[in-house]
Amino acid sequence: MGVEIERKFLVPDGAPVPDGPESEIRQGYLVTDPGGAEARIRRRDGACTLTVKRGTGLVRGEWETPLDAGQFAALWPATEHARIDKTRRTVPLGPHEAVVDTYRGRLAGLRTAEVEFADPGRAAAFVPPPWFGPEVTGRPEYGNRELATAAGPPRP
Amino acid sequence: MGVEIERKFLVPDGAPVPDGPESEIRQGYLVTDPGGAEARIRRRDGACTLTVKRGTGLVRGEWETPLDAGQFAALWPATEHARIDKTRRTVPLGPHEAVVDTYRGRLAGLRTAEVEFADPGRAAAFVPPPWFGPEVTGRPEYGNRELATAAGPPRP
Numbered sequence: 263m264g265v266e267i268e269r270k271f272l273v274p275d276g277a278p279v280p281d282g283p284e285s286e287i288r289q290g291y292l293v294t295d296p297g298g299a300e301a302r303i304r305r306r307d308g309a310c311t312l313t314v315k316r317g318t319g320l321v322r323g324e325w326e327t328p329l330d331a332g333q334f335a336a337l338w339p340a341t342e343h344a345r346i347d348k349t350r351r352t353v354p355l356g357p358h359e360a361v362v363d364t365y366r367g368r369l370a371g372l373r374t375a376e377v378e379f380a381d382p383g384r385a386a387a388f389v390p391p392p393w394f395g396p397e398v399t400g401r402p403e404y405g406n407r408e409l410a411t412a413a414g415p416p417r418p
Numbered sequence: 419m420g421v422e423i424e425r426k427f428l429v430p431d432g433a434p435v436p437d438g439p440e441s442e443i444r445q446g447y448l449v450t451d452p453g454g455a456e457a458r459i460r461r462r463d464g465a466c467t468l469t470v471k472r473g474t475g476l477v478r479g480e481w482e483t484p485l486d487a488g489q490f491a492a493l494w495p496a497t498e499h500a501r502i503d504k505t506r507r508t509v510p511l512g513p514h515e516a517v518v519d520t521y522r523g524r525l526a527g528l529r530t531a532e533v534e535f536a537d538p539g540r541a542a543a544f545v546p547p548p549w550f551g552p553e554v555t556g557r558p559e560y561g562n563r564e565l566a567t568a569a570g571p572p573r574p
Contacts, residue, residue: 295450301449316496326492336483340479
């Protein structure tokens with residue numbers, strides 16, 4: 263339950279994204295509240311999980327449990343209003359790694375890269391590789407919850 | 419997903435509640451949103467379930483899946499802010515049945531009886547038995563979600 267320090271960038275069409283292992287991610291929100299709590303289900307390749315998050319800042323809590331395929335199938339229809347389908351590629355980037363998400367469905371055309379850092383100093387010193395596009399760190403329209411209910415990719 | 423027609427009453431201390439089968443119910447809310455959506459887990463005797471409800475009125479949806487004991491245990495801590503513990507007794511009442519809930523913990527002292535009807539006519543014609551107390555149908559402070567976060571029993 264530590265604090266995550268991340269920077270997020272767009273990855274333009276045709277950018278030479280390096281190779282890396284890929285997985286298919288499908289996630290949907292069961293319930294979200296404006297205060298930041300959420301219950302989400304996700305299938306990554308074959309593995310399904312239910313995650314509950316509550317609170318903000320230092321009092322943030324996260325709880326998770328695996329679901330079997332039948333449980334996931336029973337709950338998936340409840341997420342119809344808020345879903346994301348994407349392919350995630352993990353790309354080594356010197357001492358870091360970039361998580362490159364290519365969205366499908368309503369969000370087709372959107373591709374983002376996220377890099378997580380151990381501390382704020384390293385985050386500030388990070389030099390994006392040439393295949394990264396504009397930075398969108400902190401822009402709420404690129405958050406998972408917002409993307410899940412967006413009609414299409416945000417305007418860059 | 420039909421419409422439920424129910425009336426709810428208080429059951430005073432010392433009222434002669436008829437015998438009936440009992441079960442222990444423990445439930446907690448993972449996430450609720452002000453628009454009416456909720457994700458709830460419940461253990462009734464040994465059986466655990468996760469239920470998601472969305473929407474109001476005619477477009478109400480409900481989805482449910484069983485959970486095993488390990489999944490319930492992993493998620494239960496996420497409900498610390500909103501829990502209910504009660505003993506439920508089911509009592510035959512002529513053509514109907516009353517569900518009598520005796521609350522524990524913070525809500526100790528509260529006991530309610532609920533009767534479900536097939537149609538509004540039968541609901542209106544229902545004559546409460548002498549052991550029923552004041553009617554609280556439609557009073558939001560006696561709803562499940564509200565009780566789950568109440569500091570104590572509502573004032574009658």
